[in-house]
Amino acid sequence: xxxxxxxxxxxxxxxxxxxxxxxxxxxxxxxxxxxxxxxxxxxxxxxxxxxxxxxxxxxxxxxxxxxxxxxxxxxxxxxxxxxxxxxxxxxxxxxxxxxxxxxxxxxxxxxxxxxxxxxxxxxxxxxxxxxxxxxxxxxxxxxxxxxxxxxxxxxxxxxxxxxxxxxxxxxxxxxxxxxxxxxxxxxxxxxxxxxxxxxxxxxxxxxxxxxxxxxxxxxxxxxxxxxxxxxxxxxxxxxxxxxxxxxxxxxxxxxxxxxxxxxxxxxxxxxxxxxxxxxxxxxxxxxxxxxxxxxxxxxxxxxxxxxxxxxxxxxxxxxxxxxxxxxxxxxxxxxxxxxxxxxxxxxxxxxxxxxxxxxxxxxxxxxxxxxxxxxxxxxxxxxxxxxxxxxxx
Amino acid sequence: xxxxxxxxxxxxxxxxxxxxxxxxxxxxxxxxxxxxxxxxxxxxxxxxxxxxxxxxxxxxxxxxxxxxxxxxxxxxxxxxxxxxxxxxxxxxxxxxxxxxxxxxxxxxxxxxxxxxxxxxxxxxxxxxxxxxxxxxxxxxxxxxxxxxxxxxxxxxxxxxxxxxxxxxxxxxxxxxxxxxxxxxxxxxxxxxxxxxxxxxxxxxxxxxxxxxxxxxxxxxxxxxxxxxxxxxxxxxxxxxxxxxxxxxxxxxxxxxxxxxxxxxxxxxxxxxxxxxxxxxxxxxxxxxxxxxxxxxxxxxxxxxxxxxxxxxxxxxxxxxxxxxxxxxxxxxxxxxxxxxxxxxxxxxxxxxxxxxxxxxxxxxxxxxxxxxxxxxxxxxxxxxxxxxxxxxx
Numbered sequence: 001x002x003x004x005x006x007x008x009x010x011x012x013x014x015x016x017x018x019x020x021x022x023x024x025x026x027x028x029x030x031x032x033x034x035x036x037x038x039x040x041x042x043x044x045x046x047x048x049x050x051x052x053x054x055x056x057x058x059x060x061x062x063x064x065x066x067x068x069x070x071x072x073x074x075x076x077x078x079x080x081x082x083x084x085x086x087x088x089x090x091x092x093x094x095x096x097x098x099x100x101x102x103x104x105x106x107x108x109x110x111x112x113x114x115x116x117x118x119x120x121x122x123x124x125x126x127x128x129x130x131x132x133x134x135x136x137x138x139x140x141x142x143x144x145x146x147x148x149x150x151x152x153x154x155x156x157x158x159x160x161x162x163x164x165x166x167x168x169x170x171x172x173x174x175x176x177x178x179x180x181x182x183x184x185x186x187x188x189x190x191x192x193x194x195x196x197x198x199x200x201x202x203x204x205x206x207x208x209x210x211x212x213x214x215x216x217x218x219x220x221x222x223x224x225x226x227x228x229x230x231x232x233x234x235x236x237x238x239x240x241x242x243x244x245x246x247x248x249x250x251x252x253x254x255x256x257x258x259x260x261x262x263x264x265x266x267x268x269x270x271x272x273x274x275x276x277x278x279x280x281x282x283x284x285x286x287x288x289x290x291x292x293x294x295x296x297x298x299x300x301x302x303x304x305x306x307x308x309x310x311x312x313x314x315x316x317x318x319x320x321x322x323x324x325x326x327x328x329x330x331x332x333x334x335x336x337x338x339x340x341x342x343x344x345x346x347x348x349x350x351x352x353x354x355x356x357x358x359x360x361x362x363x364x365x366x367x368x369x370x371x372x373x374x375x376x377x378x379x380x381x382x383x384x385x386x387x388x389x390x391x392x393x
Numbered sequence: 394x395x396x397x398x399x400x401x402x403x404x405x406x407x408x409x410x411x412x413x414x415x416x417x418x419x420x421x422x423x424x425x426x427x428x429x430x431x432x433x434x435x436x437x438x439x440x441x442x443x444x445x446x447x448x449x450x451x452x453x454x455x456x457x458x459x460x461x462x463x464x465x466x467x468x469x470x471x472x473x474x475x476x477x478x479x480x481x482x483x484x485x486x487x488x489x490x491x492x493x494x495x496x497x498x499x500x501x502x503x504x505x506x507x508x509x510x511x512x513x514x515x516x517x518x519x520x521x522x523x524x525x526x527x528x529x530x531x532x533x534x535x536x537x538x539x540x541x542x543x544x545x546x547x548x549x550x551x552x553x554x555x556x557x558x559x560x561x562x563x564x565x566x567x568x569x570x571x572x573x574x575x576x577x578x579x580x581x582x583x584x585x586x587x588x589x590x591x592x593x594x595x596x597x598x599x600x601x602x603x604x605x606x607x608x609x610x611x612x613x614x615x616x617x618x619x620x621x622x623x624x625x626x627x628x629x630x631x632x633x634x635x636x637x638x639x640x641x642x643x644x645x646x647x648x649x650x651x652x653x654x655x656x657x658x659x660x661x662x663x664x665x666x667x668x669x670x671x672x673x674x675x676x677x678x679x680x681x682x683x684x685x686x687x688x689x690x691x692x693x694x695x696x697x698x699x700x701x702x703x704x705x706x707x708x709x710x711x712x713x714x715x716x717x718x719x720x721x722x723x724x725x726x727x728x729x730x731x732x733x734x735x736x737x738x739x740x741x742x743x744x745x746x747x748x749x750x751x752x753x754x755x756x757x758x759x760x761x762x763x764x765x766x767x768x769x770x771x772x773x774x775x776x777x778x779x780x781x782x783x784x785x786x
Binding site: 029037050052076078080104105115219226247249254255259263264267269274348349351359360 | 423424429445470471497499617619642647649659661667735746
């Protein structure tokens, strides 16, 4: 039996889907088609490019309005937002933090920055997020409860928090995850770096945990060059996030008093100006991206051996990165498909190497990761910029 | 005897010196008078605002050329550069790092981020930097040498590195500090955040230590919105700085393999574009700032009770922040002078609160800090933007 997929046919479908003849097609490019220049020029004209200026507050206001979170705090990038978020929920040296093995490295690095230990958990085939049932069973087995805190029986370290990643923008099963977190006294942080514009049961992601995290890196649905944000519905969390991200300086006309360890994490005004212009266009970006996803779905629906990943039933996803999943028997075709598409200038990619396989995390605790391991072998992200797939595609 | 300075007279001199009648005069504003628009617009037109684009490499090249360092690595801010620099020289959990008590809080925070303990040292009245003689005497007393490393006798922690700050842009006594570092096996890091354009004995600062650190925050001599850099003459250090600041990802067309804990510290392209335009103007900024300093010096040379701080004899300083030092007997006038100037829209400020007095560092080790304590009570920074002090002032 032939275990090779027809790479030429798939290249042809991707060319048809993206509809950019003759061009190199990146995985995800920004569209700077709104008021970006107007707002950035305003910063330059006023000399307000750094910590002075109105765009940071305005961007935060627009983010809060759009996501429905009470507060947004803009920071230099999603990694900084994760680091700050973990600090704020109280993660300390020697704690453990649960997170999917299937994620971008920043999620695990941020745990390490706190001196804590990442503890890797498995994914769900249908959501690409954490599998709450499997997690519950695992925590039942490996934890012991003491004074309202879960401890890892084996390491005797406290397990403080769980980071739920909305993989490629698809919402994880938040209600069920939230229930598990409550049961085991874990603070829930949503890593919504990829999920701006994604909804779980009609409510925007980022509103389930104590706080959540966005990214506006150049490859995200909107960009500020580099940037990120913390979302929260807790005013106390918002205040501390703003304070600690600006060196924890006490307000005073001239004195320099800082009341705790702080960070230089606040987003500069010029980057926020870009963000203001970008978020004004988000509905249009999402409509285009959802159209592209639908086009891909139609194109791939009859291709043997490949499934186009669709949003979970409870979700309305931003389809940040469109994803093909190879059937198990075609796993060996992954690299040749990557080769064939790259040769044609279609910059596909596989998913991240699982965190537990990276040198610096290989001794960290993890549960059975059979689903994540299977997905790692079988997923391919395909070009997903909002400008792709135009009508005559 | 009257222990009060004549605040009205000093306000009058500052108004004359700055020559901006009727305006609020910030301490230090950016001048965006070059090709900022052109380069930033180019980023927007090409869609290269984030990690893709030529401006980061170009900015690094220009920084290296200007400073004479072999390599420059552009990062999100000076704090990130310090953190990364300390990591690169091998500062680890439980180490001690020497740094002046008289510095901006980022210097001490960066040490804390590594899990290390800041150890505060005194300043020199004539340079505002570390006093190398006093430091040498102190280290002789409190350290013991073992296996080519200095240990703090009292805490038994290794003392790994020393951060020499070039306060307000004035070069510390680098040759003597370097000698002390060699004697005690300390890695020298220059915190040149404020010292772009400052020379020690005809050579640009930032070239003495294993690596050094610049800042391009909005209040610095050139700005990228937020930004910083590591300078080094060591190619190995440069390579690791670049690698670790970009999530330690191994180069590969599509695989995501990261070989160590990394950071999201690389400067975005749009901020680097601003930096390219700014550094093209640096000679002009420094000429203007040195003229302003000379004007202040003339204005204050006969004022009883106040000395305008001048660059050390070995240095050619950028005069980032001009500084008045009150005579000891006029210490009590500091706050009324700050009041009087702020009332008139002249945004002077005192120096930073000494690090050992901040809550989070008050239990950290420190030497006798009598000079720093005296300076803390007596220094006032006065407006220093390059646009001030024009000819007819």
